[in-house]
Amino acid sequence: MSYPYQITSKEAYQQAYKKSVEDPEGFWSAIAENFQWKKKWDKVLEWRFKGDGAPVVKWFRGGKLNITENCLDRHLNTLGNKPAIIWEPNDPEEHYRVLTYKQLHQKVCTFANVLKNNGVKKGDRVCIYMGMVPELAIAVLACARLGAIHSVIFGGFSAQSIADRIQDGNAECVITCDGAFRGNKTVPLKAVVDDALVQCPGVKRVIVLTRTRTPVSMIKGRDVWWEDEIKKVETMGNPDCPAEEMDAEDPLYILYTSGSTGKPKGVVHTIAGYMIYCTYTFVNVFNYQPGEVYFCTADLGWVTGHSYVVYGPLAAGATSMMFEGIPTYPDAGRFWDIVDKHKVNILYTAPTAIRSLMAHGLDFVKDKDLSSLRVLGSVGEPINVEAWQWYYDYVGKKRCPIVDTWWQTETGGIMITAIATVTEPIPAYATLPLPGIQPAVMDEHGHEITDMETSGNLCMKFPWPGMLRTTWGDHERCFKTYFSAYPGYYFSGDGCLRDKNGNYRITGRVDDVLNVSGHRIGTAEVENAINMHVNVVESAVVGYPHDIKGQGIYAFVITEGNHDNNDDLTKKDILETVSRIIGPIAKPDKIQFVKGLPKTRSGKIMRRILRKIAEGEMHNVGDITTLLNPDIVEDIKKGKV
Ligand code: WTA
Numbered sequence: 001m002s003y004p005y006q007i008t009s010k011e012a013y014q015q016a017y018k019k020s021v022e023d024p025e026g027f028w029s030a031i032a033e034n035f036q037w038k039k040k041w042d043k044v045l046e047w048r049f050k051g052d053g054a055p056v057v058k059w060f061r062g063g064k065l066n067i068t069e070n071c072l073d074r075h076l077n078t079l080g081n082k083p084a085i086i087w088e089p090n091d092p093e094e095h096y097r098v099l100t101y102k103q104l105h106q107k108v109c110t111f112a113n114v115l116k117n118n119g120v121k122k123g124d125r126v127c128i129y130m131g132m133v134p135e136l137a138i139a140v141l142a143c144a145r146l147g148a149i150h151s152v153i154f155g156g157f158s159a160q161s162i163a164d165r166i167q168d169g170n171a172e173c174v175i176t177c178d179g180a181f182r183g184n185k186t187v188p189l190k191a192v193v194d195d196a197l198v199q200c201p202g203v204k205r206v207i208v209l210t211r212t213r214t215p216v217s218m219i220k221g222r223d224v225w226w227e228d229e230i231k232k233v234e235t236m237g238n239p240d241c242p243a244e245e246m247d248a249e250d251p252l253y254i255l256y257t258s259g260s261t262g263k264p265k266g267v268v269h270t271i272a273g274y275m276i277y278c279t280y281t282f283v284n285v286f287n288y289q290p291g292e293v294y295f296c297t298a299d300l301g302w303v304t305g306h307s308y309v310v311y312g313p314l315a316a317g318a319t320s321m322m323f324e325g326i327p328t329y330p331d332a333g334r335f336w337d338i339v340d341k342h343k344v345n346i347l348y349t350a351p352t353a354i355r356s357l358m359a360h361g362l363d364f365v366k367d368k369d370l371s372s373l374r375v376l377g378s379v380g381e382p383i384n385v386e387a388w389q390w391y392y393d394y395v396g397k398k399r400c401p402i403v404d405t406w407w408q409t410e411t412g413g414i415m416i417t418a419i420a421t422v423t424e425p426i427p428a429y430a431t432l433p434l435p436g437i438q439p440a441v442m443d444e445h446g447h448e449i450t451d452m453e454t455s456g457n458l459c460m461k462f463p464w465p466g467m468l469r470t471t472w473g474d475h476e477r478c479f480k481t482y483f484s485a486y487p488g489y490y491f492s493g494d495g496c497l498r499d500k501n502g503n504y505r506i507t508g509r510v511d512d513v514l515n516v517s518g519h520r521i522g523t524a525e526v527e528n529a530i531n532m533h534v535n536v537v538e539s540a541v542v543g544y545p546h547d548i549k550g551q552g553i554y555a556f557v558i559t560e561g562n563h564d565n566n567d568d569l570t571k572k573d574i575l576e577t578v579s580r581i582i583g584p585i586a587k588p589d590k591i592q593f594v595k596g597l598p599k600t601r602s603g604k605i606m607r608r609i610l611r612k613i614a615e616g617e618m619h620n621v622g623d624i625t626t627l628l629n630p631d632i633v634e635d636i637k638k639g640k641v
Helices: 010-022 024-032 067-071 073-079 101-117 134-146 159-169 189-197 226-235 271-285 303-315 334-342 351-359 385-395 475-483 523-531 568-581 607-614 631-638
Strands: 043-048 056-061 083-088 097-100 125-129 149-152 173-177 180-182 185-187 205-209 223-225 251-257 265-270 293-296 319-323 346-349 375-379 402-405 439-442 454-460 490-498 504-509 513-516 519-522 536-546 550-559 590-593
Touching: 010 024, 024 043, 024 271, 056 271, 067 073, 067 134, 067 271, 067 303, 073 101, 083 101, 083 134, 083 334, 097 101, 101 134, 101 226, 125 134, 125 159, 125 189, 134 149, 134 251, 134 303, 149 159, 159 189, 159 251, 159 265, 159 568, 173 189, 189 205, 205 226, 223 226, 251 271, 251 303, 265 271, 265 475, 271 303, 293 303, 293 334, 303 319, 319 334, 334 346, 351 385, 351 550, 375 385, 385 402, 439 490, 454 504, 475 490, 504 513, 513 536, 513 550, 519 523, 523 536, 523 550, 523 568, 536 607, 550 568, 550 607, 568 590, 607 631
Parallel strands: 083 319, 125 149, 125 173, 149 251, 173 205, 205 223, 293 319, 293 346, 346 375, 375 402, 550 590
Antiparallel strands: 043 056, 083 097, 180 185, 251 265, 439 454, 454 490, 490 504, 513 519, 536 550
16 A cells, blocks of 8 residues: 555645645545545535534535544455554553454444344444454454444543443443453453443443453353353354444544543544545655554543544555553563564554653663664653653664654644654644644634734644544533634634744643643532532642653642541542542542632632642642632642642
């Protein structure tokens, strides 16, 4: 497979960018020609960011296709015996697995038939809660084969979070595992699903894959084993499964993500635009060359796993590594061992992983060969200069460009980044927008700033094929969240700087969303969870700088009765409550019991003050004269943990 749309020089980038702005329809339709369609589109783009029913974004209207034919079938003749997925298990002693394109195609077809036998049809929502095993990718692709809409939930979320997501999407089928291996732990996934399903009577079928042999309870009439269902399909003979003909704008998946409000929203991506955008960005950003081994360490529970472990790489006919474990098990050299063992050429990981490995010292990396590496990538949060330098010096051995890729669940694919071997990486800068991407920096009055060198809030002024189309079940919410702050623009929620050459530096969220170890967590969500605890009267959550996680979670909590900061039991109970309601990833790093919270006369919590205290900027909390209860500030400062 070669890529006629691959950018190989700075001039070609500039030309592509220019063309994409002057003639977006011509630009994207030329790229779309490289994919397999059952019927070509009638109109490349129809869009409206403001006005009635906005946002309206339709790419390739009238086009018919199936994304799995693009990810699998069309490669069978040329790449059939080449590895599509190489899977490295949690335990390095267990044998790794390779699935060639032929094998993956066959497994996806077989499992799609399993889903069919279990009542799943086009348009149904299927909830997937599994560990990072190849069957997770197979399940996702099998849904897409039938036109069922998958909703993958990260294995670290709680039963309550699963129940909320199942109810929001009205899923009738759940796919899970008995358990998942994570470092030296086993996570009992099926038991968590069982707890969730107490609240979800609409779920008719649970398909359970055996992975850890953790004991599970199988409910008669509802739960079936993955392996038994596969056998049934195989004994019936023909495991082939024709790919459902889908509309370009049919939903492909729902992925829940946190925002400023308490309830995560289901970001909806549709088929054709998303596929084309993921593939185009994958091939270009990483400068992928046919035959190379590409390793993205993300979990499929996050958008990075969707776009850059599964859809982008497979549609490009690449070899995609999938990793079950964690970077520090059995030791902090695990990534480097995988790179050497499988001769990985491109590595895509998160700053938080790099910082945690840095903290373990050079011993785990200095004797590794790593000569197969050619390109390094970073995603999920701003990469600090120290981490960038370490990644560059010790992992890339000063030979490999680092692409710092800025994007979001909502954008579907990478938006602002250097292009490996083509444009210049700059530490701490995401650098330049990809072709098709038209950023705008907004001032405090809501106007676009036209000066090159500036700072402000980051928006997009023109649609791109990979962007979200709606939030599941609530289009108004999509409009309010992303398109109402700056009418006519998509608002990212991030702040940025732009230098005189047009390079962007992302400075972080400007809303009430935290980025903890690269995971988005809404402060309101955590507050709601803390407030569920019987002893809690009120709470306020803010972020603070954390060496490894990027941001840590700091909770100020008012409890009933007298609790001083040594009340470990109540603290533990609160942590347990947050784990139960959201999941362990949302547990506060610090809890401070307080007698009151700084509030304005209208009763609004002044988070700005709490943020300063949490950051340790005690002398510089700003104006407190407008507070209803200014005295409380000194009190809170004294009790800082
Ligand atoms: C942040 C992850 C700086 C940003 C793909 C964004 C980044 C949020 C970068 C989206 C980066 C992601 N530099 N910040 N290279 N990449 N972010 O939806 O705040 O999990 O809004 O998508 O992560 O997180 P999400």
